[in-house]
Amino acid sequence: MALTPRLEFRQAQSLTLTPQLMQSIRLLQLSHIELNAFIDAELLRNPLLEREDGGAEGEPVELPEPPAELSAYEDTVAHGERIQDAGSIADSLDTAVDNVFPDQGAQDRLVPSSRIEAGSSGAEAPDLDQFVAARPLLGDHLRAQANMLLRHAADRLIAHHLIDGLDEAGYLATGIEAIAEQLGADLADVEAVLGALQGCDPVGVFARSVRECLAIQLRERDRLDPIMARLLDHLDLLAAHDMAGLLRAVGCDREDLADMLAELRQLDPRPGLAFDSGPVEAVVPDVFVRQGPDGAWRIELNTDVLPRVLVDRSYYTSVSGKARDAKEKAFLSDCLANANWLARSLDQRAQTIVKVAAEIVRQQDGFLTHGIAHLKPMTLRMVAEVIDMHESTVSRVTTSKYMATPRGLYEMKYFFTTAIAASDGGEEHSAEAVRHRIRQLIEAEPANDILSDDTIAALLKKEQGIDIARRTVAKYREGMNIPSSVIRRRQKKGLAQAL
Template identity: 55%
Template sequence: MSLSPKLQLRQTQSLVMTPQLLQSIRLLQLTHTELEQFIASEIESNPLLERDERGDREAEMELEGTGGEYDALPYSAASMAERLDSSLENLFPDDPGVQETIGPDLSAQWRSAAGNGIAAAGNDDFNLEAVAAAPVTLREHLREQIAFAFHDPASRILAEALTEELDEAGYLAADLDEIALRAGADRAMLDRVLETCRTFDPPGLFARDLADCLALQLKARDRLDPAMQALLSHLDLLARRDFRTLKRLCGVDEEDLVDMLAEIRTLDPRPGAAFTSGTADPIVPDVIVRRSADGSWAVELNPEALPRVLVDETYFATVSARARGEEKLFLSECLQNANWLVRSLDQRARTILKVTSEIVRRQDAFLTHGVRHLRPLKLRDVAEAIGMHESTVSRVAANKYMMTPRGVFELRYFFTTAIAAADGGDAHSAEAVRDRIRDLIEAEDASSVLSDDAIVELLRSEGVDIARRTVAKYRESMNIPSSVQRRREKKAMAGAVA
C-alpha cells in the first residue's frame, strides 16, 4: 500500500454561531426588565441609536397582522384571587427559618409587611422621589433607639455590637460570650444591655429563636401568660397538629386553644424583614388577550413591553462624511450594530406573538371555561405547529407573561403534562387535576376527610387515571397536609372532640 498526496473536494454543512446570532438568542429569552436594561446600555454606547418616541399604538401597528383571532364561546371572567384561609395550617409561613424550627408541614401566608422609610436631605438638590424611595435600614432604625435608651458610651458600644450581629429577620444567633470578649466587656453587662435592646420596636428583635421572638411580642402586648408560654414551648406539637396534647399541656379547652392560635397568627415571625431594602420588579405582561366583538380571541403585544429603537441615519451621514480612518470604521460598526438591534427586536416581538397566538388557539377552552379545561400541551406541539425549533419556543415561554380575562399567567403555565383518561378518552392536564384535588379537599368536613386513596377513587370515577403517589405529590406541592392532620385540624376548628 503506497501513501501519496491526493486532492479531494468535500461539501459539508455546519452551524456557525456568530456573536450576533448568540446575542439574538439571548434577546429572545430576556425578561422585560432585562431587555430595558440591555437597550439602555446599547443606546449609551452607540451614538446612532435613540428611543422611538412615537405613540405606542403607531409603533404597534407595524406588528399587527402577524397574530390571530380565534373563535370562542361566550365566557364570564372568574376571580383568580385566593381565599384568605383561616385554617390552622396558615399559622406559620413557608419560610426556611421557621421550617427549621417547627417542621415542613406548616406553611402558607405569614408574611411581614414591607417597611417604608424616609431619609431627610439637607442640600439644595432636593428630590422628593428620591427621599420617598429611600428605605430606613434595620440598623439605622435601632441606632435611633439606642441613642435614647443608653446614656453611657460603654452601653451604646455594646448595643451597637449586638445590632451588627442581627440577621435579616432580626434574630440574634451569635455567641454572646464572643461578643463580650470582642468588646472588652463582662458578660453580665452585656446581658443587661441585651435585655434593654429586646424591648426595642418592633417587638421581637434580638430574639434567639422563633419561640423567643413570639414570646417577646406577646410580652409587649401583656399576653404572655402561662398557657401561652406552654404553647410556645411546644411548637413542635403545633407543627404536628397534636391539639389533644397541646390542650392538656396548656391547661385550656378547645375554644381557648383556637383563640390562642388566632392570636399567634397575628404575630410577625421575622420582625427585621420589614426593613429589608430589596424591591420586587412588577410583572409587565408581554401579550394581552382580549375577546373581540365577534366572540373570537384577539392576541396583541403589550405596548408597554414593546421597547423600540431608531437608527439615526441622518447623523451617520453627516458625521461619516468628515470621518477618516478609525473614526469611519467605528461609525460603520455602530451602524451595523444598530441595524442588527432593530431587526432583532422586531423579530423577537414577532416570535413572541406567533408562539402566544398558537397557545391561545390550543387553550381556548381554558380561557372560556377556566382551569378545569386546561389541555395538556408540550413545547414540541407548538413548535411543530408554527414551524420553529422547540428550543426557540422554550426561550419564548421563559419569563414571559400573558394577560387574559382570567388573570396574568406565565407562558410556561400553559405547558402541562398529560394524565391519561380512565375511559381512554382525551388526556387531562396535570394543572386541571391539581385544581380538582384542591376542590375535593376544600369541600371536606371533620366527618368526611378524604385519604389519598379515596381521592384516587373519586378522580377515577370522573375519568382520570391517576396513581396514589401522584395524588400525594400534587397535594404536597400545594402545601396541603395529610388526611390525619386535616382531620385533627377540622375537629379542633369545629369544636369537636379530637
Template identity: 70%
Template sequence: MALSPRLDVRQSQTLTLTPQLMASIRLLQLSHLELSAFVDAELMRNPLLEREDGAEGDTPLEREQPEDIDPYRDVVDHSDHLGSAVTIADSFDTDVANVFPEQSGSDSLSQASSWPEGKGMAGSEAPDLDQYVSAQVSLAEHLSEQVNLILRDPAERLIARSLIDNLDERGYLAADIEGIAGQLGAEPETVEAVLARVQGCDPVGVFARSLPECLAIQLAEKNRLDPMMANLLANLDLVASHDLLTLGRKIGADREDIADMLTELRELDPRPGRAFDAAPVQAVVPDVHVRRGNDGGWQIELNADVLPRVLVNRTYYAAVSKKTRDAGEKSFLVDCLATANWLTKSLDQRAQTILKVATEIVTQQDGFLRHGISHLRPMTLKTVATEIEMHESTVSRVTANKYIATPRGLFEMKYFFTTALNSASGGEDHSAEAVRHRIRQLIEAEKPDAILSDDTIAEILKREQGIDVARRTVAKYREGMGIASSVIRRRQKRAQMA
C-alpha cells in the same frame, strides 16, 4: 498499508455562534424591564440610535432645537396685566369664591408674581418633587437610633451594632452568641446581656433567635407571659399539628383556655422585621394581550407599551461620515452602524417570535380560555416547537419571564406548559395543573365528618374523570399546594366546630 502524515482539503458547513447571534439569543429571554434597560444603555452608547418617538437621539442635523420654554413664565409675565382676583371677579360680575373657590379672599395672582427667583415660579426649572419625598427607613437605621438612646457604653454599642448586622429580613438574629463574641473579642455573657437589653426595641420581637422567643418577647411586653403560656410556646409543634388534646394534657389546660391562648397568639407578629422590608414591589405587565374577536375567535397582539422602538439615524451617519478623516473614528462609526442595524433587526425578530409562540399557546389552550382550568391541556415545549418549526430551546427562552393577559386572568407563559397524566379509559390525557385544581376543589368541599384521604381522592379522580393517578402523586400535589394531610385537616375541622 504504511501510515504517514498528509494534508487533505475538505469542505464542510458548520454553525458558528457569533457574538451578535449570541446577543440576539440573550434578547429572547430578557423580560421587558431588562430589555428596556439594555436598550437604554445602547442609546447612551451608540449615537446612531434614537427612539422612534424622537424622545432621545435628536440631532441638530435632523431637527431644529425648540426654544427653551419655562412652563411658569407666561403666568408670571402676564400676572401684572391680569390684575387681582377681586378685579377679575368684578369683570365677571360675580364673587371671588365663584372664580377662585380654592383661594377665596386671597389675591392668588399677586402672590404668584411675588415668588422669589429660583423657587419654581420665576426660576428656569420647576421644583423637583422627588426631593421632598422622604426615604424609607431601614430596619437597621431604625434600631440604631434606639440603641444610641438605650446604651451609653461604647463597647456595648459596638456589640449592639454587630447584633443589628446579623439580623435577617424577619428581624431574627441569624448568628449565635458565641460566634459574635468571638468576632468582637468579648465574653458571651456580655453579648447575652446586651442582647437582653436591645430585645425591648421597636418593633417588639426583634433580636429573637426563634419563633417561640419572638412570641415570648411580645407577650412579655403585654404582660401576658404566664407559666401556662410559656408551656404553650414550648409546644408549638403540637399547635402546628392541631393536636389540641395532647397539648392540653401537657400544659394542664382545658379546651377553653387553649382557645383563648391561641387567640392571643394570632394577634402577634411572627416576623416583626417585615414592616421595614424595602424591596420594591414590581407590577406585572403583560407582554401579550389575548381578547375575544368578533368572529368568536381570539385576537392576539403584543403589548406596544413594553416594546422599545428604536431607529437608525442614517442622516446623521451620512453627514458625519463625510467629515470624518481619522481611521479610528471611521471604524467607530461603522461599528455603531452595524450594531444599530443588528439591534433594530433583533428587536423585530424578538417581537415576531413572541407573537408566534403566544399564538400557538392560545391555539393549544383554546379550551382553557373558553371553559376554565379544568380544560387545560397538557402541553410541552416540544409540542409548540414542532408546530411553529422552531427549536425547543428557542421556545423556552421566549416563554421565560413573559406574561400573557387573557380573559381568565394574567398568567406567565410557563404556566401553560404542564405534564400529562394518563387517562384510565384510554382517552385524552389530563393536565397536571387541572388535576391540582380538582384536588383543591375536593378538599375545600369536604365535610368535617368525612375528611378525604389521599387514597380516597385518587379513587374519586379515577371514578369521576378517568384520571389514573397514584396516591403518592396526590400527596405530592397536595403538599405542593400547601394543603395539610387528612389527619391535620380533621383536627382543624374539629377545633373549628368546638
C-alpha cells in the same frame, strides 16, 4: 506510514454562532425590564441609536425652545428682582420676622429656591407625588436605637455585630458565643446587650426562635403569664393541631385556650419583614389576549413595555463625511451595523412572541373559554413543531413573559404542563387541572369524612377517568401546601368545636 508533519486542505460545513446571533438569542429570554436596561446601555454606547417616542406616527414633535442667553449682569439683576427680604415675607404671612426666621433675627435672608413662585420663573411647580421617601432599612433603624440606648462604646460595638447577624425576618442567625469569641468579650456582656436590644422596635427582633420572638412580644404587652409560657413551650402540638394534647399540656379549659390562641394570632412571628427594602416590581403583561366580536381570540403586544429604537441615518451621513482617519470610519461602520442589527432583532423578537402566544391561545382555547378544568397538557415540542421553531427558542420566548387573558394574568410557562393518562384511553389530562380538582375535593370534604390520598385517587379515576397513583396525589397535595388527612381532621374538628 511515516509520521511526518504535513499540510492538508479539507472542506467541511459547520454551524457557528456569531456574537450577534448569540446576542439575538439572549434578547429572546430577557424580560421587558431587562430589555429596557439593555437598550439604555446600547443608547449610551452607540451614537446612531435613538429611542422612538410613543407619539403617533407622523405627528410633529414640538421641541422646547432653547433658553435665551443672558449675560452675567442680566442674570444677576433678573434673579435679584425675584428674591424678597425677610420683612416682606413676614408681612405676607401676617407675623413677626422672629417667628419666620428665629435664627436670623431681623436680618434679611434670601428665599430658598423651592419657595420661588412657579409663575415668576415660567416653570411649573414640582409635583410632590414624584418625591417618595426611601424605605428605612432594618439595620439602620436598629443602629439608631442602639446608639441612643447604649452608653458605652464597647456595648455599641457588640450591638453592631448583633445587628449584622440578623436575617431578613429579624431573627439572630449568629450565635452569641461566636460573637463573644470574635470580639474577645465576655459572654455575659453580649447577653446583656442582647437583652437590651430585644426591647427595640419592631418588638420581637433579636429572637433566636419563634418561641422567643412571641415571648418578647407578649412580655411587651404584659401577657406572658405562666399559662401562656406553657403554651409557647408546646408550639409543636399547636402546629400539629393536637388540641386535646395541648389542653392537657397547658392545663387550661377550652375557652381559655381559644382566648390565648386569639392573642397569638395578633403577634408577628417575622417582625423584620416590615423593613424589607427590596423593590416591588409590578407584573406587566407582554401580550394581551382579547375576544373579538366574532368570538375569535385576538393577540396584541403591549406596546407600552416594548422598546423601539431608530437608526439615525442622517446623523451617520453627516458625520461619516467628516471622518479623519480609517479608525473613525471603522467605528462609525460598526455603530451602523450594530444599530441595524438591534432594530432587526427587536422586530424579530416581537414577531416571535406573537407567534408563540398565538399558538398557545389556539391550543388552550378550552381554558380561556371554560376555565382551568379544561387546561390541556402541552409541551414545548408541541408548540415548536407547529410554528417551525426549536424547543429552546420557545423556552426562551416564554421565560419571564406574561399574558393577560380574560381568566387572569399568567406567565406563559404556566400553560406548559405534563400529561396524565386517562384510564379509559381517552383524552389526556393536564397536571394543573388535576391539581385544581384535588383542591376542590379537599375544600368540599366534610369534617366527619376527611378524604385520604387513596380515596382522592379513587374518586379522580371514577369521576373523570384520571389514572393517578396515591403517591402522586400526595406530591400534588404537598406542592399546594395542603396538610395530610390526619392534620386536616384535627383542624376541621377543632374549628367545628370552636363554632
